[in-house]
Amino acid sequence: MYFTPSGFPILRNKKLVYLDSAATSLKPQSVIDAINDYYSHYSANVFRGLYDISEKATLKYEETREKVAQFINAKSSSEIVFTSGTTESINLVAYAWGRLTVGEGDEIVTTVMEHHSNFVVWQALARENGGVLKVLDVDEQGKLKIKNEKGKTTYKNSKLLLQNVITKKTKLLAITHVSNVLGTINPIKEIVVEVKRLNPKCLVLVDGAQAVPHMKVDMQDLGCDYYAFSGHKMLGPTGIGVLWGRKELLNSMVPFQFGGSMIAKVSLTETTFKETPMKFEAGTPHVAGVIGLGAAVDYLQNIGMEVIRQHEIELTTYVLEKLSGLNHLTIYGSKDISIRGGVLSFNVFDKSGNLVHPHDVAEILRRENICVRVGHHCAMPLHERLGIPGSVRASLYLYNTNEDINRLVKSVQNVQKIFS
């Protein structure tokens, strides 16, 4: 295997079963070393100093921009804006584009499976600007209700039903690539084609936080307009993320924040700004974070995203099979592995059918060093839609093994024993 857990210092603790990578991923030694190397040997500011260590920091910073652009197949590295994470990336678009574009009666479309960061932002913007927020529903299998499956054998090949949703007044579709609760992989490329057919002016923003770490994503192939993701979910450090945007769009937007680095010329009466992407990176950036992200991209590319996806398909198949074998347990989302990532949310019930509160499940798992997330996973509208107060979520990544799954299943059985 390419990704023996030994590359991850935290996993030297053999007792630890880490199943919360959808919250944040573990970090390999190479990422930690890259950050350490910056702070130990060239911790200078970027774009300012004429001395060697500053030049080196700037070089490494910009090298990462190139790496990221190549990693997601952006047309140019100038389309890569460094942010603090997915949340800031989405807020940047809402502020620098949405605030000035969405008017009275204009529509923003999103989905019920969004993380709050791609939901509340648009809800607030619609409220402030007098716009209308429309929310796409999911079906019982956790798939978006946008497909007409009549007469079709697969979800993938069925026809999209968006004509009643995307209108001439729709300014934006904000949609997640992979659900952080259901694991559903949305057919973004098809959706974009249909949206643009119905309204060529409608933009599509994709929340890629749960996709980029786990599968190959290609900006030129997807056809969307904005794509946001976080470094810390893809083996990189916290506090760093990316907004990708089509260059002409980024160019047409106003700055998000004002300050150093982002200006071309300042006088007492007027200021001009640098070109994209510098226009959006005011102040001293998270240099160590960017350099760490670069090391994370290297790590992922050395393995190959197809290899990682395949590993997760195998693990997800295994965990679905194991958990499905237990009584009094409900798994949410689709069983179709081709449209599902390695995110498994479930609930445990006692023999009388009463829900065992997810916190009680997590507590018992915690005592056996199994890390899972419980609660609403920042997706309250989805949990309300599913009619549950919360769920237990096990999320997988490249360092997980079948043994991790076995221990999870054993612990869940223990929960059932205690609450029987």
Next chain:
Amino acid sequence: MDDLYREIILDHYKNPRNFGSLESKTHEAEANNPFCGDRIRMEILFQKIKRSKDQKIQIIKDIKFSGEGCAISIASASLLTEKVKGMSQQQISSLTKEDIVVMLGIELSPTRLKCALLSLEVLQQTIQ
């Protein structure tokens, strides 16, 4: 058996005491924990009693709680309602985190402590 889920905790979770609502009540409050979605509501009937010749105090004559939550929060609420019957408002105000920890008799992580303390928060809100 896991010590956090001792018999007494599971018993109070599965068969909560003083669960429901009061027909006649003088005080009530409700609070939730947005982190886990737990919700506890308490209704209390206070009764004035003579403490000395010229001093009257209010004590809990009856108390009921309702809501939903994890085993820790429900068991904590159930045990607390048993504990505070007959207590004065002064006594209720002076209850602390430590009293709840002692009452439950288990070690709690900081996050779970919030579940355990929700019922105390609601109880003290009723007399604020």
